[in-house]
Amino acid sequence: MKINGNEIRPGDVVEHAGGLWAAVRTAHVKPGKGGAFNQVELKNLIDGTKLNERFRAAETVERIRLEMKDFTFLYAEGDSLVFMDTESYEQLELQKDFVGDRAAFLQDGMKVTVKMHEERAIGIALPDQVTLLITEADPVVKGQSASSSYKPAVMENGIRVMVPPFIDAGEKIVVDTNEITYVRRAD
Known part of the structure; x- marks a missing residue:
């Protein structure tokens, strides 16, 4: 589906310069002199390279449906x-x-x-959250304030994550796969 260059929005996938690109960030610019344009930061879906491109309203690009x-x-x-x-x-x-x-x-x-x-x-x-077993957890250091003290722990997949002091080895926790952070103790 063809769209005008000024209609590209973040998240759109477009065919440009012989490749598939995802729009990461867009900014509509109206300079004092000349026509307005859409400044678009693109990320190549195949190799991950980034590109900044200007699209004028008269230009058309092919929007791809995945x-x-x-x-x-x-x-x-x-x-x-x-x-x-x-x-x-x-x-x-x-x-x-x-x-x-x-x-x-x-x-x-x-x-x-x-x-x-x-x-x-x-x-x-991947799913936003997964449940994993803690295989190693550092002991709690007495005297730390409970409000912001987190300790390092190693999950069954070998990844390190910061967990609250009450989490020990052998317990299951829910982890955010995007941020790689502790969410809560698993049920």
């Missing part, structure tokens, strides 16, 4: 992660580098959403 498909994480094999389409039961293999640091949060049977464009995976969304 297909969101539900997948289930099956297992990791070397540098590959194997997912299964919940509708067709076809398997999809993605590299750990594609998922990034958040690959450590993947658990067997976890539901994820894969962003697809022309049957090619270009992004993945």
Whole structure:
């Protein structure tokens, strides 16, 4: 779907300069001299490079609709992660580098959403929160104020997180996968 350059909004995916780009930030600029334009910060969905581009109202770009498909994480094999389409039961293999640091949060049977464009995976969304076991937690230091004292702990996936002093090794906690922060004690 073609749109004018001044209609690009953050979150839009556009085809520009032969690639797929997501608009990260936009600013409408009306200089004292000349026509108004839309200053857009773009991020390449394939390689992650960034680009600042000016779009005038008369310019048109192709807005891309991404297909969101539900997948289930099956297992990791070397540098590959194997997912299964919940509708067709076809398997999809993605590299750990594609998922990034958040690959450590993947658990067997976890539901994820894969962003697809022309049957090619270009992004993945994990659940916002996961429950993990604390394997190591530092002891509480007496005399610390309880209001803002957090201590380091290591989760079962090897990632360190700051937790409140009442959390000990062997307990399960809920972690935010986007910020990699403690949310609450698991039920």
